[in-house]
Amino acid sequence: MSAVTGQHPAARPLVMGVVNVTPDSFSDGGLWASTDAAIAHALDLVAQGADVIDVGGESTRPGAARVEVDTELARVLPVVAALADAGVRVSVDTTRAAVAAEAVAAGATIVNDVSGGLADPGMLREVAGARVTYIAMHWRGHSRTMQDLARYDDPVAEIAAELAQRRDAALTAGVDPGHLVLDPGIGFSKDATHNWAVLAGWDAFEALGHPLLLAVSRKRFLGHLLARPAGPNGLELRPPAGRDTATAALSALFARRGLWGVRVHDVRATADALAVVAALEAAT
Ligand code: PMM
Helix, strand or coil: CCCCCCCCCCCCCEEEEEEECCCCCCCCCCCCCCHHHHHHHHHHHHHCCCCEEEEECCCCCCCCCCCCHHHHHHHHHHHHHHHHHCCCEEEEECCCHHHHHHHHHCCCCEEEECCCCCCCCCHHHHHHHHCCEEEEECCCCCCCCHHHHCCCCCHHHHHHHHHHHHHHHHHHCCCCHHHEEEECCCCCCCCHHHHHHHHHCHHHHHCCCCCEEECCCCCHHHHHHCCEEECCCEEECCCHHHHHHHHHHHHHHHHCCCCCEEEECCHHHHHHHHHHHHHHHHCC
8 A cells, every 4th residue: 555646545644845946936935946955955844754745846826927848847857856866755746747757757756736637738648647646736727817717606616516527537538546636726716715615615525536635835815814914904914934833733624534645835843733633543
């Protein structure tokens, strides 16, 4: 039984540590933009308890411009290869089939596609052929336009139905059902109210029949939740690095109901939260 396949969810969720090799990601942009800094940070996250490192080379921050495929490859491949050589389980965060293919050849065993196969018509065939774990996220459009697409009458029902379509497309393309993980896509074409609705309506995503990834780490809706009054009518959002305790709280709450994994920036806080859940469950 492999802890990284979708088929057999681990006893506790996998902790996926985020390493964005980008100058402009919203939460850690620029911090790990060089290959060496990214590798060192990833190894640090492993030491703190990460089971998987998710390496991304294209920012998905709302409004971000796309990068060329060669730029994305140059950012992620050396990091993926070095980590895989060091024995680390690696996920590649990409919407491009070509990047997925090269990252898998360099040692990645998970493809994390925020577009669920919509951005690149070759992606589903690629991951089906590569027989790797595939994370399909709910998505409505690229970063430039995604917040204009945050319109729903019934967010949970619509998001679950759209994610079910991505599930079906992946299975039709030949992705092994045991290799498919789904993610409702917190913050992607969703405002804070939509995000809380998705979390409160998690049953609808569990009903899709595949293990789930929770990816709330440092997202803007947590900045709103923890905002403080500033100026006459304004609010000052809590900055991204101040959102880790709230992230770990959600990790613990959702771990109790069973998850495939949690994607986080602050690995230690979530690993500690998951240890608390495991101890409580062991004593129950
Ligand atoms: N969010 C980001 C990037 N990749 N992948 C999945 N599966 N789910 C997400 O919600 C997700 C993702 C954006 O966050 P970042 O800029 O902190 O990486």
